[in-house]
Amino acid sequence: MHFAGSVVVPESVSDSLKYYRSNTAATRALLESAVVEGVPHFIFSSTAATYSTPVKVPVVETDPTVPINPYGMSKLMTEAMIRDVAAAHPINYCALRYFNVAGADPQGRSGQSTVGATHLIKIAVEAATGKRDAVSVFGTDFDTPDGTGVRDYIHVHDLAAAHVAALELLVAELTKSHTLNAGYNRGFSVNEVLDAVDRVTNLTIQRRHERRRAGDPAALVADNSAILATLPWRPQRDDLDTIVRDALAWERVLAERAR
Numbered sequence: 001m002h003f004a005g006s007v008v009v010p011e012s013v014s015d016s017l018k019y020y021r022s023n024t025a026a027t028r029a030l031l032e033s034a035v036v037e038g039v040p041h042f043i044f045s046s047t048a049a050t051y052s053t054p055v056k057v058p059v060v061e062t063d064p065t066v067p068i069n070p071y072g073m074s075k076l077m078t079e080a081m082i083r084d085v086a087a088a089h090p091i092n093y094c095a096l097r098y099f100n101v102a103g104a105d106p107q108g109r110s111g112q113s114t115v116g117a118t119h120l121i122k123i124a125v126e127a128a129t130g131k132r133d134a135v136s137v138f139g140t141d142f143d144t145p146d147g148t149g150v151r152d153y154i155h156v157h158d159l160a161a162a163h164v165a166a167l168e169l170l171v172a173e174l175t176k177s178h179t180l181n182a183g184y185n186r187g188f189s190v191n192e193v194l195d196a197v198d199r200v201t202n203l204t205i206q207r208r209h210e211r212r213r214a215g216d217p218a219a220l221v222a223d224n225s226a227i228l229a230t231l232p233w234r235p236q237r238d239d240l241d242t243i244v245r246d247a248l249a250w251e252r253v254l255a256e257r258a259r
């Protein structure tokens with residue numbers, strides 16, 4: 001299972017070569033080693049950013065992939081490499097196109113610990129624990145119901161379970177490969193996410209309205225019928241408040257450790 005990579009869309013715009021190195025070139029090297037060593041199955045962390053700005057929401061795996069930022073392109077190029085390698089060698093793969101991964105281990109053993117995090121729910125729970133004084137809302141003029149960006153937030157616990165199910169399938173099928181959206185088929189706006197954080201924390205976190213970030217699409221939501229049909233996988237923690245609650249619990253562990 002190949003998880004390593006760079007994941008910040010605006011950074012990919014300002015430093016695309018970093019993304020083509022860590023997401024594309026490094027995976028090429030890993031694939032070469034996998035072929036040499038006879039690794040039979042490969043699971044790749046791909047992304048919803050491989051699509052173009054979807055003309056329709058939700059987005060299906062067969063929709064056009066025309067990434068609007070280098071992050072998405074760096075991962076799409078890797079998908080192509082894996083496909084070509086699998087066509088020529090005894091290796092099958094599953095590329096999971098992650099939507100917005102959030103939350104933390106429900107048992108509090110692990111979670112996102114990135115210094116200088118940029119992802120919305122992480123930022124919001126950092127604000128809730130006093131690490132930040134406000135949350136920026138990047139763009140209030142998108143073509144979405146409340147003008148803020150809409151995303152499909154998937155709990156990391158469910159995403160992890162999808163990997164296990166995918167590996168079991170690859171082992172059973174041996175030659176067949178899959179590219180699957182990993183999301184819940186429902187979107188929340190930035191404001192709705194921040195409302196959930198306020199609700200869960202019983203706080204009113206300050207919101208600062210700012211301009212759109214480079215490379216951000218208005219809305220990205222997964223059509224998840226393929227993953228539901230392909231894997232024996234059913235979301236367990238898809239409630240937004242649960243995602244926020246688990247992210248917050250982990251943030252409190254980190255705050256406690258930092259004391």
Ligand code: UDP
Binds near residue numbers: 119136139151213
């Ligand atoms: N966002 C925001 N404030 C932040 C971080 C993100 O308004 O501090 C918005 C961002 O513009 C996008 C959504 O939240 O509409 C999700 O962004 P994130 O960086 O979490 O993930 P991405 O969709 O870029 O992979």
